[in-house]
């Protein structure tokens with residue numbers, strides 16, 4: 001008998017909708033929680049989710065066309081509240097609510113069950129990535145991203161910084177497609193790693209650093225890492241012009 005791997009949000013939705021917990025759901029979700037919990041929750045976003053891949057392509061197109069950022073966004077932690085809302089809504093509607101409009105796997109789901117609302121969401125997400133606040137869905141709205149952000153707070157795969165090598169050129173912030181503000185504690189010398197649960201461990205900042213001050217490091221306990229920092233997005237604008 002095969003095991004279907006399930007993401008934690010889907011299991012929470014199904015449990016809320018049905019008011020039961022099927023043991024097979026636990027069998028399906030535990031390996032996922034274990035892998036992303038040990039590595040880094042949003043590694044799913046950086047390395048697995050097709051929406052991120054499409055978003056990166058749209059981002060390149062946006063830079064090519066020199067379309068400026070909308071200049072505003074939502075707090076990135078809003079997606080955690082969206083995740084909680086989706087679970088509550090699933091309980092109220094007695095149906096897994098995010099699955100009705102999720103853009104992740106939208107095409108395959110549409111072809112399989114004829115539910116094309118996710119395709120509309122996907123098109124809206126990509127249109128927003130091109131013309132609206134950059135990366136709004138993945139940075140601030142997606143409930144699955146919010147779920148993995150929480151899991152990411154205990155992830156052991158981190159980007160570490162060599163403070164003595166850093167020349168404060170800002171290229172790592174410009175390269176980060178998640179949110180430049182998550183690098184602030186490390187760049188300001190308050191943390192030896194990028195500890196925010198939102199980090200996707202994509203390595204774009206490592207590739208962008210001209211002096212090799214960033215590298216992957218396993219483990220975070222006892223490092224005194226500052227997870228969130230205080231610098232907000234407004235002081236690190238994500239404009240098309242300042243990106244490499």
Ligand code: SF4
Nearest residue numbers: 045049051138142145
């Ligand atoms: S935030 Fe959501 S849509 Fe974006 S990459 Fe992560 S899981 Fe995929």
Ligand code: SF4
Nearest residue numbers: 176199200202203205
């Ligand atoms: S901080 Fe670096 S590894 Fe983390 S999401 Fe940003 S670019 Fe990727």
Ligand code: SF4
Nearest residue numbers: 166167169170172209
């Ligand atoms: S790209 Fe490297 S040198 Fe430049 S600010 Fe980031 S860590 Fe420092």
